[in-house]
Amino acid sequence: MQVTFGIDVSKSHSTVCELIGESKNELTITNDRPGFIQLLHELAAFSKHPQIIFEATGVYSRRLQAFLEDYGYEYVILNPLKAKKEMDMGLRHNKTDKTDAYHLALIQRLYCHPVNQSESQTYKQLNALSRFYDQLTSDLVIAKNRLHQALQSTFPEIENLFSIARGKNYWQIVARYPHCDLVRKDDKKQIINWLMKLKGIAFNHAQRTTDKLIELAHLAYPVVSCSDIEVQQAQYYAQRLLNLSNKRESIITKMVKLAKTLPNHDLENLESIPGFAQTTAVRVLAELGDLRRFSNPNKINAFIGIDPGRYQSGETDSNLSITKHGNAVARKLLYRAIGQIDNAAKTNPCHIADYYESKKLSSQTKRFKKIAIASIHKLIRTIYALIINDQPYNYNVATHNQKDFSRN
Structure with a gap:
């Protein structure tokens, strides 16, 4: 007799539909150890491993995946868009957790989706690091926009300091000179000596950058003074961009080191x-x-x-x-x-x-x-x-x- 478990996973609990031949049994479990042990008892009631199907719901479904893999159960995990399309093709008229679990079981019967191929822990760690990198990239974009907003009140002209893409050196300069008056207070030699401490900036480059920085500072007409909060905001976001950039680099270094441990090229x-x-x-x-x-x-x-x-x-x-x-x-x-x-x-x-x-x-x-x-x-x-x-x-x-x- 064919047995299929359709599981609709949500944040704190999951709805389970056991499709046994033509009959069905429905229950709700919590997404924690007691709930998963309850599910294990239901699965163990059948001598042959049932087919298990559920949707990928991000962090919530990962707990269910980990449990099933720990106890040696194969499963089908569907992309939510694909699951919705298949369930909407004549199977589903009302949407509830119970009907979703039931229709997940039905579409597995109908389409016989192949079971998910489990990967090694190394690949899972690589994927987790990649997603972290992606989140940091999103944070980087937000921080860039907020830095731009803050500089409009303190020193908007500094954004013209470099014609090519701005990076770490630019953010370090902004962190030191978030307001045009701060440039005016330092003498030229002092600025050149400081710039030469930055990576990739030699004397000639430092001299040209200093000349342009001073020129831009004299062109600027700030909205606020050096002591206002917008100056602190600009410094904060410049430093945040540096931290985010460094963290992204460290993640890539870790990913490369991890990838090189794989038994292939x-x-x-x-x-x-x-x-x-x-x-x-x-x-x-x-x-x-x-x-x-x-x-x-x-x-x-x-x-x-x-x-x-x-x-x-x-x-x-x-x-x-x-x-x-x-x-x-x-x-x-x-x-x-x-x-x-x-x-x-x-x-x-x-x-x-x-x-x-x-x-x-x-x-x-x-x-x-x-x-x-x-x-x-x-x-x-x-x-x-x-x-x-x-x-x-x-x-x-x-x-x-x-x-x-x-x-x-």
Whole structure:
């Protein structure tokens, strides 16, 4: 007799529907040790392990995952968008926790989703570090915006100090000179000597920067005085940006060290792709995980949500835009990677950049996003081949394989 457990996971409790043949049994458990022990007794009542299905609900579903893995139970975990779509296709008319648990069990019966492939603890740690890095990046953007706001009252002209992207040196200068009057109080030699203590700034660079800083300070007309709170705000956010930047660097260092403990050359092979800096390579590895658990590259497309959706009704059968059902962080990383590969191709050729540029030239419209998605498909096939065959990227081999593929 087929037994399926559909579990609707929420913050503090979960609704469980045991679908036993044509009958069902429903119960509610707490998402803690006593609740999971209660679930264990329900699962142990069957001689053969039941099928278990639930939605990925972030931190809440991770507790259930950990429990099931600790006790050796396989499970299916669905992306919430995919689960909603399948449940809405004629199965669900009313939405409650009980009906969701029941319909999760029903769609497992209907679609027979494959069980989740468990990964090693190293990959899980890499993924956790990658998500932490992503959160710090979001915090960095917020801090930049708040620093900009504070400087509008104290020294807006300092934002013109460097023409290229601002980084650590700029933030250190802002932390020392958050108000234009502070620049005016120091003499030129004092500023030059201090600037030379910063990384990568020699005497000539320090002299030019000092001249520009003094010029900008004399142009400024501040809204507030040196003693006002906005000056402290500017200093605070400049220092916060430095701390966030340092923390992101330390996370990447930890990720690289962890990735190099894996029994393969995955990180090195990813770094061999033109345009893949170490940060991109290790984060792609962390988000995609062990690619050997996928039977083909199309499964990876579905995992990150760039597989095309499909609409079928009567005689109508058409492909829609990408599903966006999968790993959004991986999708964003790979999308940005296409731009990095294209930029690097000027000095380091790549067949993916060739494809991207040729499609842009032949396109009759400006829909470059679709071309980028198509390029991601090629990138995923390339990444999969490098990992499965444990080999670095080679432009000649890649272009030769492309020709063979197009002939077939």
